Amino acid sequence: MIGLMLKKQEAEEFEYMLRRELEELLLDLMDDRLDGQIRQAMEARYTIIYKLYKRLAPPKEALKYLRNP
Numbered sequence: 001m002i003g004l005m006l007k008k009q010e011a012e013e014f015e016y017m018l019r020r021e022l023e024e025l026l027l028d029l030m031d032d033r034l035d036g037q038i039r040q041a042m043e044a045r046y047t048i049i050y051k052l053y054k055r056l057a058p059p060k061e062a063l064k065y066l067r068n069p
Helices: 008-028 036-056 059-063
Strands: none
Touching: 008 036, 036 059
């Protein structure tokens, strides 16, 4: 396990970057033109980023980005 210490401002910036990436992935995953392998890779990336975001964000905020299977 790797630990990470961040200042408050750094944590807020990291949370912001994760939130923007989640929004972008959600929009891309709604596109029906994606192939199966591309979609799977994007879903795997989404899962990893969501887990990171869930550690920083308040639970109520994290629920906004929870994807329905």
